[in-house]
Amino acid sequence: MPDTQDGKATAAPSRPVGRPRRSQQALLDAAAEVFVESGVDAPVREIATKAGVGVGTVYRHFPTRSELVVAVYRHQVEACAEAGPRLLVESATPEDALRTWVALFVDFLVTKHGLADALHGDAAGSDALHAYFVGRLVPVSSSLLAAARADVGPTNDEPALDGYNLLKGVGNLCIGAASDSGYDADRLVQALISGALTP
Amino acid sequence: MPDTQDGKATAAPSRPVGRPRRSQQALLDAAAEVFVESGVDAPVREIATKAGVGVGTVYRHFPTRSELVVAVYRHQVEACAEAGPRLLVESATPEDALRTWVALFVDFLVTKHGLADALHGDAAGSDALHAYFVGRLVPVSSSLLAAARADVGPTNDEPALDGYNLLKGVGNLCIGAASDSGYDADRLVQALISGALTP
Amino acid sequence: MPDTQDGKATAAPSRPVGRPRRSQQALLDAAAEVFVESGVDAPVREIATKAGVGVGTVYRHFPTRSELVVAVYRHQVEACAEAGPRLLVESATPEDALRTWVALFVDFLVTKHGLADALHGDAAGSDALHAYFVGRLVPVSSSLLAAARADVGPTNDEPALDGYNLLKGVGNLCIGAASDSGYDADRLVQALISGALTP
């Protein structure tokens, strides 16, 4: 029984309309803020209000929540992805590159409260987000990990940890980090790297 | 099995009359089932129905969802907690004990759909659950970790990883494991241990 | 992106709860009234308000709009269905029986504003209603029509009009009858019968 807005539902809006462009960015900024405060599952209404627009406007620009989330974090994901190859060149050792890159990623996830939570594909609508993260970052984590492993020589874990598991593992380790001062995601992640590179 | 009597409530009752826990147990059984099927966030109504009682009854026994979850998993958490000291004695090395115990914990977490998700204290109402897990298991993980560290000698991480971080880290690594066949929580956890014990 | 009512959505209702039974009937009465005023597509909220209950209560009793509509009109549909065989016995001729029965049906449909509109299965959610009407009344209309045809002798229309077409035709002829004083559904329907029985 979806709806169908028949004649009855027609009523002129109380106050006029028509503010122009610029909404897109206002929306992105507002969403980023709200995501930090309430997580990526925050009500659309909340975002709209914060942005000073109507909910319809949010839906116009980002028909699904995923698209909004992806848009909000695209810049940072891109930056993170691009940092990988660069670090490999600039760092003293591949292991350093990997550690630095991962720290970058952790910082990103921890700063954006709720992002880590949204990263595992369970939540409805965060699938696109998950896919985007995985698609963009797994290749990077894979190559950094491979380089580091090659550099430290044979390790003791046979079917070696792959880039996907590393990325998701790191992502998971960041969950709740922002709100729990006794929890040190960074240290855990570095320990995980150490473990992955143990000869 | 709504009629299952509490295992040790037989013989001459030491307490006055002693036979309340009837729906209590039915509730626990039902909740356990539902948690497996639909996760720990399943509607209360679903649990009540499965148990053959009214929702009011659920609330009477377990005013908050947390209390219900805690009750459901208490047995297993206890078993896990008690396994710690025993493993320390039985295992060849403290590291073995730690690894085995953590694997036990991982198994528990991964088997119970959604438990790992509920474990980090973000969600309103899961605080009691979180507190119970932490209160009961952190001492165990701490002592196992300490023993293992003592055994392997000095490690390279200065303010060493503590039992709380280990427990929560492991918990986080288990998130989503059940629904993602490409994700290997166990391997990640073992790598984490390796990292924590790297000289 | 259905929903999922997480912790955040939990807020104690401002005013208490728990009025007992009797809602069912209040609901039915209210719905009947609202259907007359606004058609069977009236917002659920409107019905709930008129009945003095919350929307949840409506959904509890009638999970789909169809079930509500069917419940509202069941009595009258039953009465109509049962009148068929009786009229066949009591009337002077089968044609009289048919005409009287159809007039009964018309009266029913026209009185309940919007019922005729809902009768054709297009509207979302009125499928069950449609099925109920058809299932219950087509057999009646069929037998009355057959009896009348048998009585008047051979007619000029070869593949004779069947009970289904008669019922739906009559139903359609009643659409809008209540709100258009210049439109005489009854006369049209009687003409239709005449046409169906023309030798």
Add this chain to the structure above:
Amino acid sequence: MPDTQDGKATAAPSRPVGRPRRSQQALLDAAAEVFVESGVDAPVREIATKAGVGVGTVYRHFPTRSELVVAVYRHQVEACAEAGPRLLVESATPEDALRTWVALFVDFLVTKHGLADALHGDAAGSDALHAYFVGRLVPVSSSLLAAARADVGPTNDEPALDGYNLLKGVGNLCIGAASDSGYDADRLVQALISGALTP
């Protein structure tokens, strides 16, 4: 075909400049298409998109949905209206003329998905549509009906069926015909005519 020029707008323009109707026609074509696909209740946006114009343009040309619908079907309604007198002359009997004309009307209504539904004046905003149909076609149906009645001699229905009732009755009988293969609007309509002309 957005560039299709209005058929008779060629030659030397008798009016000042005369070449506005451009998007007007594109709109009409698009609306016709959309009406067939999604019914006359299709979202305005859909029509605008199909026509390659903004919604504002639709509103500029057709402030109400009715006006759009009327415009879309004007040609065909005109054709139908003009067919009446012609059929009266060309047909063997006035009854034949009436039957043929009504069949024409039925064909028109059934082909246009949702048109029959929109024809009864209930829905807000379809008033203009209703008025146009009635204003244009009732005179035709009246005269054809009158001629047929005069030809068959006295009938048994006292206040005889008028052209308005005939037209609306036929319209109603067409509702849902397109989507229900078991429903034969044409046969019903012919039966109705038979009934109206029964001596």
Add this chain to the structure above:
DNA sequence: TATGAATGAGTTTTCATTCAT
């Protein structure tokens, strides 16, 4: 003239939670 961004009311549906019986 045309555009289309913006608006926001309106509707459905789900559940946690209370409390009269």
Add this chain to the structure above:
DNA sequence: AATGAATGAAAACTCATTCAT
């Protein structure tokens, strides 16, 4: 003690309509 009816806040999503540009 148990029950489950009742409540109503919430959240998603759709579209008709306006109006700044």
